[in-house]
Amino acid sequence: MAEAVKYIDIGKRYGNNIIFTGINLVLNEGDALAVLGPSGSGKTTLLKITGLITPPSEGKLIIYGNDTTGLSNKHLSKLRKIYIGYSFQEPTFMSGLNVLENILLPLYPYLDPHDLRNVKEKAKEMLDELGLKGLEKRMPSSLSTGQRKRVDLARALIKDPKILIVDEPTANLDEESANIIREIIKKLITSNKTVIYAIHMDKKLEEMANKKIKILQYK
16 A cells, blocks of 8 residues: 555644644555544644645655655645645635536646546536535535535545545534535545545544544643
């Protein structure tokens, strides 16, 4: 199994406020990491560091052999494109675009126009798998919380990333939506994707993970 993510003495602080420190862990392809801890403890911060959205204050993050320390935004963007799909806790969408267009948004800078039809079909199949068949022309603002979360997950998966990062996958969702997302995550793990998710209260997802980090509020 290839080494996907390596944390070496990772820490984050804002001014004198230490969020966490000394995180050391290796994730291989097919690993599932559950990031646990109370609200405000720094779970989202660790996910954003892993997703190359914010840098650590100390330590090194290695993504598929690439030391990300001090890389330019251009280089970080390239690594995100190649390796990472990210689904946020509170999804945001382009208000003037429908569901299908929002899902395809991450591909537009790189998409060959000749591939557009195939990619649209892939997105529709993904919506079907997520229980959202026929909603591709709806506007995101008209969707329920659970539907919006699943659309955001589809957007994170459209690039077929090697690493999927999901912030609170099932928080505030009805059980049907939560179960659909759990099944998608389970399928990704069994297909050797590396999946990293922050959870507060989801025992089923916690049990699905073979590796765990618990972040407590630093004192």
